[in-house]
Amino acid sequence: MTGQALLEARAVSVAGRLDTVSAVLSPGQVTAICGPNGAGKSTLLACLGGLLTPDAGTVRLGEAALLSLPPRDRARAIGFLPQTPEIAWDVSVEVLVSLGRIPWAGAGGQGEAQGAIDEAIAAMDLAAFRHRPVSRLSGGERARALMARVLATRPGWLLADEPLANLDLAHAAALTARLGDQARDGRGVVLVLHDLAMAMNHADRVLVLDRGGLVADGPPGEALSPGVIAAVWGVAARWLGEPGARALSLGKGL
Numbered sequence: 001m002t003g004q005a006l007l008e009a010r011a012v013s014v015a016g017r018l019d020t021v022s023a024v025l026s027p028g029q030v031t032a033i034c035g036p037n038g039a040g041k042s043t044l045l046a047c048l049g050g051l052l053t054p055d056a057g058t059v060r061l062g063e064a065a066l067l068s069l070p071p072r073d074r075a076r077a078i079g080f081l082p083q084t085p086e087i088a089w090d091v092s093v094e095v096l097v098s099l100g101r102i103p104w105a106g107a108g109g110q111g112e113a114q115g116a117i118d119e120a121i122a123a124m125d126l127a128a129f130r131h132r133p134v135s136r137l138s139g140g141e142r143a144r145a146l147m148a149r150v151l152a153t154r155p156g157w158l159l160a161d162e163p164l165a166n167l168d169l170a171h172a173a174a175l176t177a178r179l180g181d182q183a184r185d186g187r188g189v190v191l192v193l194h195d196l197a198m199a200m201n202h203a204d205r206v207l208v209l210d211r212g213g214l215v216a217d218g219p220p221g222e223a224l225s226p227g228v229i230a231a232v233w234g235v236a237a238r239w240l241g242e243p244g245a246r247a248l249s250l251g252k253g254l
């Protein structure tokens, strides 16, 4: 998959939530958005996904203002997993995942749709739950089903707010690998992450927000340096281990 457009925030702000933030996000990369509680991460992600209209500035997808695109085109281009997703109807896992194909209704064949649904169910290890109502899933299983719905769309951009939060170690590792594959396939992947080690080891680029402002933007080794962590999180920390397998060691204070 090639040729995804750039996703660009141009001087975007939301009163009381996000100061003027600009960033050009590239497809083919995993971009992590990190920062303390209330820093504006979800607000920025919602603006990038076209779910929140900024008070000032614009979000552009390639040449077009994102909000000027027809909703169907936006839904095809950007898959969005919110921080606290709600499931309106108590449908089966398979039906929930198939909702991810709605933006493609009338396009492509039934075979392609079913292939995308089957692939997403397998990717999120949901085959055993395929016919189970979502109300009878655990929190982590439900989170996997909601991610499968996003994957089933096969969007050009995949935006997810804390996608690993409810997952056990094995499923978190599997999803992390899957998201990396999506980026290597040419898609854009943007993740809000609290786990700084996850961002350090798996992101190509990290945006650090603090109190509504963008305070660092670069490769993880730079954007998540001990100096930035001390300034933003107020925690003395140092990185241990090898590149790609770093762990964060927290000190006793500054």
Ligand SMILES: Nc1ncnc2c1ncn2[C@@H]1O[C@H](COP(=O)(O)OP(=O)(O)OP(=O)(O)O)[C@@H](O)[C@H]1O
Binding pocket: 016, 017, 018, 035, 036, 037, 038, 039, 040, 041, 042, 043, 044, 083
């Ligand atoms: N719907 C809203 N209306 C007004 N203010 C909001 C709303 N949602 C969030 N805020 C405020 O905007 C700021 C940024 O919130 P946001 O949810 O973007 O933070 P976050 O970085 O995602 O935080 P967390 O790590 O806690 O999820 C916070 O001060 C929050 O209290």
